[in-house]
Amino acid sequence: MLSFLGVLGVVFASLIAVPAHADDAAGNPIVFDTVSFEKTEFEDGTRQEVSVQWHVDGNPTEAPISIELPLPSWLQGEADFFTLRGDGGEDIGSCTITATAATCEITDDAYVSERPLDFRGHFSFYLVSERGNTASETIDETIGGHDFTFTVAPRQDNGGGVCDDCEYVPAQPExxxxxxxxxxxxxxDRIRWVVRVGDVPAGTQPGDLAAMGxxxxxxxxxxxTDSGIDDGMTVVSVRVIGADTVRKGPDGNEVLNFEDVPESELDWSDDFTTVSWTAAPAESGDLGQNPAGEDLRGLGGTVYEVEWTVTLDDEGAAGAYYNTASFTVDGRSTGNMSAVSQRGGGSGGAVGVNEGQLLITKTVEGDASFDPAPEFSVTVDAYDADGTKFDSESATISDGESFLTKTYRVGTRLVVTETVPAAPSNIDWSAAIxxxxxxxxSQGFSYEVVLSPENRNxxxxxxxxxxxxxxLQMGAFSATKTVVxxxxxxxxxxxxxxxxxxWDADASRGFAAGAGTIELVADGAPVASGSIPVGAVVxxxxxASASVDGGQWQAPVITPAEFTVTADTASQVTVRVTNELIRVYGALSVAKTLSGSGADLVADDQEFTVHYSFPAVNGHPGGSGEIQVQADGTPVVVGDLPSGAVVTLTEDAPAAVDGARWTAAVFSTSEVTIVGGEIAAVTLENTIDELPAEGGVDTPEIVPGLAVTGGALLPGAMALAALLVGAGVVLLVRRRRQEA
Structure with missing residues (x-):
């Protein structure tokens, strides 16, 4: 897509003497020396500035001098009216811009008569392309006697085109x-200050505009309340409008149907800065069509706008004006909302011969982006032929602004010097003039030129x-990694x-937010970061580190975790990252159950010996031990078993019981894997049968330690200590031995 926002390419037509549709009071024609557009390739619908330089083909002696620049029908001027300034800044005439032409007139007779030779001037204004083409076109035009070839791309949809069902979406207050x-x-000049009013739901905090509307x-x-209307503004009209319905036009988009709220429903303060009212009943649902055939829909509530129109006591001289407002709904406040309104339009001036003026323009480039824009002090010193300084003037300008000097006579040496802003201190400035x-x-901050015909000025x-x-000045830091x-x-x-x-953006220092990543190895060697703007708070x-079998990472210790980057941070700040890796332990519980006809013959406090063992695992040397479990079913817990350990269980043959014989011993699982923070629960069931009466058939004795029938783990990964206490079990470890 062709864009007006691309790199500006100024196109100047060659200088040719072509009579225009204007002349001075004596009938001398006006010649347009240059007519320049910011771009000749652009998208239809874009806005751009046109700059014009002209002179009178003759020696005017009196006003008026009229200049008219007709425009093609599809390149429409943006309506404007501005003052033409003389070499001393005085008002010497005006320009009126319409869709079809730029018309200027110099009316100061004395100013013209005092400058009869080579009377010339300049003006600039804005226009908008309204070609309406659906495919790219090349158009040849002659404007002010200069030939141009324009390439115009069709206007892009930008989300505002035809759609099947583009419903209105409430916007946040603004x-x-x-x-x-x-x-x-x-x-x-006037300013219309507008407050868009929507609902403030209960519980919404002031300033959370996204939740409102x-x-x-x-x-x-x-x-x-508009609290920003100060002594420099005069309220000339106020208005409250509301919309409880939307209409859908041919393009498929729903738009608000605003109507004036009756004055009888409004309560204005004496100074017209505060207004209050009660929300009116609202339409809901499908409402059919209006007389224009557009679908109507009720919103079920009303969106309001309050408008204050003010005039400016300084007639727009300040250029930019600031305003603050807020509103409440049932006492719930939006908090302050601010806005700025700036004048954007044309300007122009004119001078006569044997003198010259400088128009000093300012452009800021580079990798910094400022808010507010930095200001530069520009000084112009004037020296006569003998080298004596006889005048000096200065101005403060920012990016996109200009400074028109006084008029100086031929032979004057003008020295232009600029001073870059002292703040912010994290910027290195260079200059080209x-x-x-x-x-x-010049590739520095100073330039001098003599006003002379040879210099064409x-x-x-x-x-x-x-x-x-x-x-932007850039810094860095280094980081090291240590694992315990x-x-x-x-x-x-x-x-x-x-x-x-x-780091976050800092508009006052000219840098955007950013981020980076450093890859570290746990060898203590420092690794450098990427470049970071000086002044950034990092x-x-x-x-999270990769998991380690049997281990758990503790929270990293980072020193320092926050710091401000300076030009020499790389040599001064080393971020030290320390991580501790600890072994994770689990536990094993064993409980005894009895079955068989002889179970009642076994005393509750009879003990059974269970052996456990596990090989080396995850750097742990392994271990073994034995526990004593009682016939009453109380679980016995073995703690401090390393996560990942595969524990094998066996049981010694139980002690004999009078009148009964042991016939079977079955672990729910004879081999279990330990999980950190959990208790692996195992049951050992021994079967004992009562001996038969004399003459009966005896059951053969079965040696304990038979095949596993199943296993069970306590659910969840609870803290081990909590599990032990909560289970109410006996922690009993006897004759446990740890292998070296």
Missing amino acids: KFGQYLRATEPGQV APIAEGRVIEV EDEASGGS VGRVSTIALTNTAT NDDGLALDDDARYLLDYE RVSER
Whole structure:
């Protein structure tokens, strides 16, 4: 898609003497020296600035001087009215911009008569492409006597095209300003401050605008206050409008149907900065069609807007104006909402011969992005032919702004010097200066030029373009990794650990938010980060490390975890990351159950000897031991078993019982794997049968330790200590031996 926002390519037509549709009072024609567009390839619907330089083909002696630049029907001027300034900044005339032409008139007779030679000037204005093409077109036009070839791409949809069902979606409350430029003589600049009012749900905190904005139900009490209308503004009209329905046009989009709220329902403060009212009943659901054939739908509530139209006491001289407002719904406040409104439009001026003016423009480039824009102090010192300084003037300008100097006579040496902002201190500035008229340039913060015919800067306004490049100063830091593994768990020496770092944007210092990752090895060697803007407050965190069999990582210790980057941070800040890896332990419980006809002959306190053992696992040397379990079924727990250990269980033959014989011994599982933080529960069932009466058949004795019939683990991964206490079991470890 062709975009007006691309790199600006200024197209200048060659200088040719072509009579225009204007002349001075004596009938001398106006010649358009240059007509320049920001781009000749653009998308239909885009807005761009047109700059014009002109001169009178003759020697005017009196006003008026009229200049008219007709425009093609599809390149429509943006309605505007602005003052033309003389070489001393005085008002010498005006320009009116309409859709079809730019018309300027110099009316100051004395100003013209005092400058009869090579009278020339300039003006700029904005226009919008309204071609309406559906495919890319190439159009040849002659404007002001200069030939242009435009390539116009079709306007893109940008989400606003035809759709099947584009329903209105409530927007969050907002505050904005519309700068209303004067568009014809007698008008004054105005600003319309607007507050979009929507519901403030119960529980919403002031400032959480994203949670607000739904249509307001009937009966809610609304109060809106504009606290930003100061002594420099005069309220000329107020208005409250509301919409409880939306209509769907041919493009498929639903839009709000605003209507004025009757004055009788509004309660305004004496100074008209606060208004309150009660939300009216609202339509709901499908309402059919309006007379224009558009579908109507009720919102079930009402969206309101409050408008204040003000005039500006300084007639727009400040350029930018700020305003703050808030509102409540049933006492629940939005908090303050702010807006700025700026004048954007044309300008122009004119000078006569044997003098010259400089128009100093400012452009800021580089990798920094500022808010607010930095200001540069520009000084112009004027020296006569003897080298004596006889005048000096200065101005403060920002990116996109300009400074028009006084007019100086031929032979004057003008020295332009700029001072870059002292703050923020994290920016390195460089400068390039280009002199459009003479072709001179400088790669520093100072430039000088003599007003002379040879330098083509007499009788005209010559542009001196000051371009400053802002380069962010960058820093870095280093990081090291240490792993504490006192339990000797098996650990991959080549394991990688990821350390993330991030910082927030700082508009006052000119840098955006950013982030990065460092890959560390646990060898203590420092690893450098990527480049980070000086002044950034960096926060460091470590990602979770890969799991280790039988072990558990403790929370990393990061020192420092937050710091501010300076130009020499890389040599001063080393982030040390320490992780401790500890062994995880589980437990084993064994409970005795009895079955058979002789079970009642076994005393509850009879003990049975169970042996357990496990081989080396995850760096643990392994171990073994024995426990005594009683016939009453009380579980006996063996603790401190390393996670992952495979424990094997056996039982000694139980002691004989008078009148009975042991016939079977079955573990629920004779081999169990330990899980950290859990208790593996095993039951051992012994079968004992009562001996038969004399003459009966005896049951053969069965040696304990028969085949496993099944196993069970306590559910969950609870803390081991809690399990032991909560289970109410006996922790009994006897004659346990630990293998070396």
